[in-house]
Amino acid sequence: MATGITQEENKTVMKRTSLAILATLLTMASTTFAATQASPGTSVSPTLQLTATVQTAIRLTLAASTGCAFSAPTGGQDYHMDFGTVDALTINGPCANTGGAGKYAPTVPGSSDDATYYSNYTVTPQFTSQSQTTGTVKMYVSSNFAANTSLTVVDGGSASALPAQAGFTASPTAAASAVTVVSSAASGTAYTRWLGVQVAHTNGASVAGVGAQQSATLTYTLTVP
Amino acid sequence: MNPQLQQQSTQRRCKTSKDERGLLRLGNFFLSRALRAVLGFSMLWLFVAALPTRCAAQTALLSSAAGGFAVGGPNPLLPIPTYHAGFGNVNGLGVGTPAAGLTALAVTGGEFYYTPINFIVAGANPGHPVVIWAYVSTSFSNSSSVLQLMSCPNPGPCTSFSNYSAIPNTQASEIVILPQQTSTGTFTAYLGLFVGSVNGIPITSSDSATIMFDVRDDRHGLLSQVKLQLDTPNETVQTAVRLQLGTATGGLTITATGGTPDYQSDFGTVNGLGIGPAAGLTIVTGQVAGGSLYTTPYLVEPQFSGFSSANNTTITVYVSTNFIHSAVLNLYDSASSASGYNLISTSSGAQTQITSTAGNGTNITRYLGLFVSNANGAGSFTGSDSATLTYTITVQ
Numbered sequence: 001m002a003t004g005i006t007q008e009e010n011k012t013v014m015k016r017t018s019l020a021i022l023a024t025l026l027t028m029a030s031t032t033f034a035a036t037q038a039s040p041g042t043s044v045s046p047t048l049q050l051t052a053t054v055q056t057a058i059r060l061t062l063a064a065s066t067g068c069a070f071s072a073p074t075g076g077q078d079y080h081m082d083f084g085t086v087d088a089l090t091i092n093g094p095c096a097n098t099g100g101a102g103k104y105a106p107t108v109p110g111s112s113d114d115a116t117y118y119s120n121y122t123v124t125p126q127f128t129s130q131s132q133t134t135g136t137v138k139m140y141v142s143s144n145f146a147a148n149t150s151l152t153v154v155d156g157g158s159a160s161a162l163p164a165q166a167g168f169t170a171s172p173t174a175a176a177s178a179v180t181v182v183s184s185a186a187s188g189t190a191y192t193r194w195l196g197v198q199v200a201h202t203n204g205a206s207v208a209g210v211g212a213q214q215s216a217t218l219t220y221t222l223t224v225p
Numbered sequence: 226m227n228p229q230l231q232q233q234s235t236q237r238r239c240k241t242s243k244d245e246r247g248l249l250r251l252g253n254f255f256l257s258r259a260l261r262a263v264l265g266f267s268m269l270w271l272f273v274a275a276l277p278t279r280c281a282a283q284t285a286l287l288s289s290a291a292g293g294f295a296v297g298g299p300n301p302l303l304p305i306p307t308y309h310a311g312f313g314n315v316n317g318l319g320v321g322t323p324a325a326g327l328t329a330l331a332v333t334g335g336e337f338y339y340t341p342i343n344f345i346v347a348g349a350n351p352g353h354p355v356v357i358w359a360y361v362s363t364s365f366s367n368s369s370s371v372l373q374l375m376s377c378p379n380p381g382p383c384t385s386f387s388n389y390s391a392i393p394n395t396q397a398s399e400i401v402i403l404p405q406q407t408s409t410g411t412f413t414a415y416l417g418l419f420v421g422s423v424n425g426i427p428i429t430s431s432d433s434a435t436i437m438f439d440v441r442d443d444r445h446g447l448l449s450q451v452k453l454q455l456d457t458p459n460e461t462v463q464t465a466v467r468l469q470l471g472t473a474t475g476g477l478t479i480t481a482t483g484g485t486p487d488y489q490s491d492f493g494t495v496n497g498l499g500i501g502p503a504a505g506l507t508i509v510t511g512q513v514a515g516g517s518l519y520t521t522p523y524l525v526e527p528q529f530s531g532f533s534s535a536n537n538t539t540i541t542v543y544v545s546t547n548f549i550h551s552a553v554l555n556l557y558d559s560a561s562s563a564s565g566y567n568l569i570s571t572s573s574g575a576q577t578q579i580t581s582t583a584g585n586g587t588n589i590t591r592y593l594g595l596f597v598s599n600a601n602g603a604g605s606f607t608g609s610d611s612a613t614l615t616y617t618i619t620v621q
Contacts, residue, residue, distance in 0.1 A: 036487050039320035039465035042532075043619040046468050047486035047545065048479070051611040052519075052595055054553060057496030128497025128516070128599040129553075129607045187601060224601075 059126040060137065060222040065192055066100025067119030077217055081195070083117050086151075088199040090115045104165035106201055116154060116168050118196035125185040127224045135185045135224035138178035141171045143217035147209020149200065153216050156194030158183055168196045171218065178221065185222065282447035283348035283355040285403075285440045290341035290413050294326035297457060305450050309457035311433070312338055316465035317371075317422030317530030324458075332386045332419070335530070337375075339383065339417035342453075344403055346440070351407045354443040357414075360399035361392050362452060363435035365460065371428055372460060374436060375417035379403045383415035391419075392436060405443050416453075420462065422530040424585055424620075431459045464531040468540065468618040471524035473590055477505035479523055486613055495519055497599030509594065512566045513557065516598040522562065525579060525589040529620045538583040538620045541576035544569050546613035550606040556614065557594030566594045569614065576617065583618065 036046040062079045064070040073080040085092040090105040094117050104116040123137055145151040154168035158180055172179055182191045195218075200206075287308040289296045299306035313324035319336035323329045330337040349355040365372045374392045377383035378401055390400055402414045416436070433456040440449045470488045472479045479490045493503035499517030502508055506519045529535055548554040557566040558577055570577045579591060598604075 035485070036469055037318065037320045037465065037467035039314075039316040039318065040463040040531075041466050042464065042621065043617060044466050044468050045615050045617040046470065046488065048470055048488040048490065048614045048616065049486040049546075049611055050490055050492065050556065050593075050595065050614065051609065052492035052554060052597070053494045053609040054550070054597060054607050055494045055496045056607055057498040057500050059498050059500065126498055126599070128597075128601060129605045130601040131605065133602040187599065 054129055056129045057127065058130075058135075058222060058224060060220055061122075061124040061126070062220065063122045063124065063190070065120040065122050066096075066098050067121065068095035068101050070121075075215075075217075081119065081121065083119065083197050086115070086117045086197055086199050088115045088201040090117075093117055095119060099162075102162075104168075109201070111201065113165075114152075114201050115199045116165055116196045117199070118154075118156075118162070118168060118194055120162070120192050120194050122190040123181055123185075123193055123220065124190040125182065125187060125222045127187045127222070130187075130224045132225050133186065135182075135187075135222055136180060137182040137185050137191075137220060137222050139171065139181045139218055139220045140175050140178035141173045141216055142175070142219040144173055145209065145214045145216045147212075147214050148216075149206045150202070150208050150210070151214050151216075152198040152200070153218065154196040154198050155179060155181070156196075157181070159194065160192045163194055168194070168198070170198070175219070175221075178219075181220065282442055282449040283346060283353060283440055284449050285347070285355075285357055285438065285451055286345040287438075287451055287453055288343040288345055288411075289326070290343045292326060293341040293343075294324065295457075296342060296453070299451070305437075305452055308451065308453045309455075310340075310342075310453060311455050311458040312340075312418045312460045313458045314461045314463050315372075315418060315420045316463045317420045318465040318467050318528055320465040320467060328384075330386055335419055335421040335423070337386050337389075337417055337419050339375075339377070339389070339415050341383070341413050341415050344379075344412045344414060344438070345410075346403070346406060346412060347409050349406050349409050353445065353447075354405045354407045355403070356401060356405050356441050356443045357403035358399040358439040358441060359392050359402040360396050360437055360439075361394045361434055362396075362437035363433075363454075364394050365432045365434045366429040367432050367462065368426070370421045370423050371426070371462060372421075372432060372434075373419040374434060374455075375419055376400065376402050377415040377417065379412045379414040381413075381415065386417075389415070389417045396437070396439070399437075399439060402438065418460065420530075422528065422585060424529060424532040424535040427533055428462050428531055430463070431461050433459045462531055464620070465529065466618060466620055467528040468616055469526040469528075470616070471526055471588070473522035473524050475505065476523050477503070477521035477593075490521075490523075492519055492521075492595050495595060495597045497597050499597075507562070509563055509566070512564065512594070513555075513596045515600070516596055518557065518566065519595040519597065520557075520559075520562065520566070520592050522590050522592050525591050525616065527583040527585065527587070527589070527618050529585050529618070532620050535585065535620050537581060538585075538618065539581045540579040540583050540589070540616060540618045542569060542579055542614050542616045543573055543576040544571040544612055545573065545615035546611075547571055548610045548612045550610050552604055553598045553600065553606045554610055554612070555596040556612060557596060559592040559594065562592050566592070573615070579616075 156163040298308035375389035499508035559566040
């Protein structure tokens with residue numbers, strides 16, 4: 001042969017080549033596995049892919065402050081504040097003898113303006129993953145007192161300090177005219193606000209609901225634009 | 226075992242041949258070379274003539290069965306026909322594809338490899354029924370907790386580990402692999418090799434054993450033998466390691482993909498307030514400020530086998546691919562559900578350690594936390610994002 005390798009030597013080379021290929025295949029067969037396992041081997045590294053979809057979130061929390069206590073609601077509402085027994089001469093109450101709750105007596109009891117029982121509370125807006133960093137909290141009376149000629153829901157608007165008697169104004173009873181409670185609400189901040197019940201000083205045919213528990217429902221709306 | 230039989234013998238080692246050998250020795254002392262030749266020829270004729278009546282033990286050949294491992298031989302043919310086969314590379318976890326002709330089953334305490342094998346029986350008839358018995362004449366170097374030969378007798382079924390019995394190491398306690406047959410033919414039985422998932426004991430990597438098959442005339446007590454040396458290839462006990470993740474009770478579902486990545490899990494919709502966590506998730510408060518921590522238990526399942534020493538087996542994890550929005554989403558790890566959450570490392574060189582004393586087959590309940598920032602404005606993000614954790618088990 002021109003190559004200088006004898007036929008016998010060539011056979012030997014071929015045999016060795018075949019054995020080498022077989023050995024390689026056997027080795028590969030014994031070591032090619034998923035990342036969760038190996039043999040032979042001393043270490044493997046499986047992977048875990050975690051996926052999540054981040055959504056915007058928003059929450060508005062009301063809570064009692066230093067005034068009237070909150071109790072469990074009975075009619076499907078989220079919160080319940082009870083002013084207790086009230087009257088137009090401010091003889092009863094207030095619900096708590098603290099700076100957070102009180103009453104404004106009429107200027108001329110029984111003949112001129114009305115009595116106001118009031119309490120503070122907190123409004124805490126929370127929101128995440130929003131493009132804006134502030135929102136607005138508004139409120140209106142979604143369900144008024146049945147005896148609304150004698151009882152009126154009043155609020156202190158966006159004031160955080162106790163308003164004067166005149167600072168308590170009748171809360172709107174339509175969503176479209178909801179009053180702003182917090183105008184530039186930051187997420188996670190508890191804002192102190194004031195609510196009240198005004199008791200009319202009137203007598204006669206317009207008087208209603210005397211002696212019976214009256215309730216109204218306020219609806220708060222947090223909006224993050 | 227037939228109690229009438231006292232010694233192992235091949236067809237050519239029965240009493241007839243003993244007689245022949247005794248006379249020939251006598252001839253060495255007293256007879257001339259010519260006379261010895263004549264006598265020797267005569268005795269050979271007598272031996273051949275007497276063979277069917279005095280030494281009619283049935284014989285058996287071994288051969289590869291369809292779908293079984295390759296059986297070669299006999300080599301040598303004498304004094305006992307010796308066949309060769311082997312289980313090759315094996316491990317206690319059944320990792321990898323078994324050698325050709327072997328089927329692997331995961332069984333309690335290890336892995337079981339089995340194969341069919343044919344016995345070609347000659348000389349059996351109603352007057353000379355045959356039974357083939359098996360015992361291990363040369364044991365593995367490894368202990369039986371590492372390697373144990375087993376068999377399942379004809380006609381089976383032999384596809385379940387419970388069908389198999391350990392092949393004893395002594396002829397006195399040999400077991401039947403082919404029950405009584407009264408005709409010649411090819412009969413298939415099964416051999417199996419249990420490989421224990423054990424660590425902490427010396428293990429001989431390359432090992433071999435020999436199974437002796439006693440082919441017995443079940444009526445006349447005649448015996449012939451064939452043996453199978455499991456040395457082609459040898460039984461090579463390899464190390465094996467496996468790390469799996471699993472769903473814990475009450476936790477988020479972890480799905481094995483069969484591809485890359487190996488596992489996936491979806492926290493679903495999340496938000497910075499922790500409102501409405503999906504099933505399997507719990508909001509843990511007081512651990513990370515500035516958002517919500519969604520947590521889930523899950524299982525880390527280490528397995529390893531064939532290691533002489535494995536007392537310091539570590540499992541680590543790191544975030545190999547982080548969330549694109551890593552300012553909003555982060556991954557935490559804890560050994561307990563309600564506290565102890567630490568940010569998982571994002572560096573392969575400084576991974577978060579889960580344990581330094583992992584046990585083979587001992588699942589670890591771990592807690593994974595997904596932190597979602599409550600940021601708003603320019604740093605906020607809504608939408609889908611993903612990250613990849615890489616777990617590493619190292620047996621050492």
